[in-house]
Amino acid sequence: MTDPDSPAPRSAGARRGRPPSNALSRERILDAALAVLEREGPDALTLRRLGADLGSNHTAVLRYFSGKDDILLGLAERLIAEAVDGFEPGPTWRATLTGLARRVRRACLAHPALAVLVASRVSRRDAEFRGADLVIGALLEAGFGARESARYYRSLVDVTLAMSSFEAASAMLDGPEREGDRMAWQREYLMASPQRFPQLASVAPHLAQADEDDQFEFVMGLLLDAVEARSGRPV
Amino acid sequence: MTDPDSPAPRSAGARRGRPPSNALSRERILDAALAVLEREGPDALTLRRLGADLGSNHTAVLRYFSGKDDILLGLAERLIAEAVDGFEPGPTWRATLTGLARRVRRACLAHPALAVLVASRVSRRDAEFRGADLVIGALLEAGFGARESARYYRSLVDVTLAMSSFEAASAMLDGPEREGDRMAWQREYLMASPQRFPQLASVAPHLAQADEDDQFEFVMGLLLDAVEARSGRPV
DNA sequence: ACCTGAACACCGTTCAAGT
DNA sequence: ACCTGAACACCGTTCAAGT
Numbered sequence: 050m051t052d053p054d055s056p057a058p059r060s061a062g063a064r065r066g067r068p069p070s071n072a073l074s075r076e077r078i079l080d081a082a083l084a085v086l087e088r089e090g091p092d093a094l095t096l097r098r099l100g101a102d103l104g105s106n107h108t109a110v111l112r113y114f115s116g117k118d119d120i121l122l123g124l125a126e127r128l129i130a131e132a133v134d135g136f137e138p139g140p141t142w143r144a145t146l147t148g149l150a151r152r153v154r155r156a157c158l159a160h161p162a163l164a165v166l167v168a169s170r171v172s173r174r175d176a177e178f179r180g181a182d183l184v185i186g187a188l189l190e191a192g193f194g195a196r197e198s199a200r201y202y203r204s205l206v207d208v209t210l211a212m213s214s215f216e217a218a219s220a221m222l223d224g225p226e227r228e229g230d231r232m233a234w235q236r237e238y239l240m241a242s243p244q245r246f247p248q249l250a251s252v253a254p255h256l257a258q259a260d261e262d263d264q265f266e267f268v269m270g271l272l273l274d275a276v277e278a279r280s281g282r283p284v
Numbered sequence: 285m286t287d288p289d290s291p292a293p294r295s296a297g298a299r300r301g302r303p304p305s306n307a308l309s310r311e312r313i314l315d316a317a318l319a320v321l322e323r324e325g326p327d328a329l330t331l332r333r334l335g336a337d338l339g340s341n342h343t344a345v346l347r348y349f350s351g352k353d354d355i356l357l358g359l360a361e362r363l364i365a366e367a368v369d370g371f372e373p374g375p376t377w378r379a380t381l382t383g384l385a386r387r388v389r390r391a392c393l394a395h396p397a398l399a400v401l402v403a404s405r406v407s408r409r410d411a412e413f414r415g416a417d418l419v420i421g422a423l424l425e426a427g428f429g430a431r432e433s434a435r436y437y438r439s440l441v442d443v444t445l446a447m448s449s450f451e452a453a454s455a456m457l458d459g460p461e462r463e464g465d466r467m468a469w470q471r472e473y474l475m476a477s478p479q480r481f482p483q484l485a486s487v488a489p490h491l492a493q494a495d496e497d498d499q500f501e502f503v504m505g506l507l508l509d510a511v512e513a514r515s516g517r518p519v
Numbered sequence: 520a521c522c523t524g525a526a527c528a529c530c531g532t533t534c535a536a537g538t
Numbered sequence: 539a540c541c542t543g544a545a546c547a548c549c550g551t552t553c554a555a556g557t
Binding site: 168169170173178179181182183185186189195196198199200202203204207208210211212214215218219222234237238241242245246247248249251252253254255256258264267268271272274275276278 | 403404405408413414416417418420421424430431433434435437438439442443445446447449450453454457469472473476477480481482483484486487488489490491493499502503506507509510511513
């Protein structure tokens with residue numbers, strides 16, 4: 050059942066004067082939802098707010114989506130599509146895997162409020178299948194069998210999605226413009242009792258140094274090192 | 285519900301004895317909150333529900349916590365404490381790291397509704413410091429310097445927490461009834477078009493086979509393999 | 520000192536009625 | 539065919555008033 054949604058556009062002849070700017074559609078609703086999320090965060094996304102932004106009654110949206118949750122699912126598909134659309138495999142299987150992981154993370158950080166809401170429930174739809182096909186293709190190319198490829202696929206996807214949404218959640222918590230809280234985080238670790246936590250204390254000054262970009266690259270590097278070591282086909 | 289075991293009805297002197305059973309306290313409120321979360325999931329945790337369960341007005345709770353968010357933070361500390369309390373380092377540094385990761389995951393899966401709510405905002409408090417001290421101690425023992433230990437610490441903690449909460453989120457989504465949706469997940473992947481997604485199709489039957497326990501162990505194994513390879517001190 | 524009850528400003532969803 | 543408006547059953551938080 051693909052695409053029973055978009056209501057019939059009005060006939061060309063009826064187009065006199067201004068088109069009704071408030072004609073609803075699934076796409077227009079998703080656009081508005083994304084705009085609210087990006088500007089004001091997850092809590093601002095309510096049906097009433099959406100109706101106001103769209104110039105409609107807040108219940109009109111329910112003609113296009115079965116409920117708020119359905120809107121979230123539609124946004125989830127957009128998020129994963131943003132990561133996968135236009136991606137081309139790299140020169141090596143490892144480059145392909147690294148590149149796709151970076152794109153997923155980038156999409157999550159570009160829409161952190163959305164990532165927080167939907168990352169653990171990516172809808173199994175077209176964009177996700179395309180991503181899966183690319184990842185599994187790279188793993189088969191690396192020399193893994195079907196069973197192993199399935200395993201590594203799940204590991205890489207789980208870690209990438211989990212870390213990306215985790216990071217998005219921190220970004221949201223710190224507030225859109227608050228750099229201050231990250232300093233607080235570091236300060237608390239630096240203030241932990243050296244008597245009670247000697248190992249922690251000896252390392253604390255380094256804890257806040259690595260930035261998030263480096264951190265993600267580092268973890269993916271670790272993971273792919275292990276995958277490569279097991280593949281028997283170093284790139 | 286009547287309470288036949290309740291203390292003697294209030295008399296003139298009762299006030300000087302033990303407090304009435306419905307006396308509020310932070311601990312009693314956290315107990316009640318945890319009970320609601322475990323029985324009925326994240327959405328059931330409301331101040332009104334908490335008040336009802338505690339036999340109090342729903343606003344009385346606000347005398348002990350500054351708001352609902354403050355209750356969540358209190359629960360977060362309990363979650364991490366459950367993972368860390370009583371843990372002893374293993375015979376090797378790798379065993380220590382594996383053991384602690386398993387405990388964090390187990391605590392998250394024991395309280396999935398809680399893990400979903402708080403995993404990305406673990407409060408930097410006592411239990412977390414104890415965990416950090418253990419992990420960093422193991423990494424120093426593995427031969428890493430302070431800077432490297434800080435890096436690996438963050439990687440291991442991020443992946444463990446992110447994957448555990450991610451998994452908890454899936455467990456919650458599948459609903460307490462379970463099982464049904466995991467089959468649906470598998471079915472959708474099996475039904476993906478083999479023409480459009482040939483690599484995916486060739487591997488799909490294996491995708492749903494690995495259970496979640498194996499999956500977590502597998503990822504931690506990959507990560508620790510890479511850490512061990514870089515340590516220059518195989519266990 | 521601790522708790523209650525009412526009030527306030529919100530939610531998502533349903534549904535009869537309008538156009 | 540599409541949308542509105544009222545209604546329903548909820549939220550978290552504040553605060554004057556009770557005991």
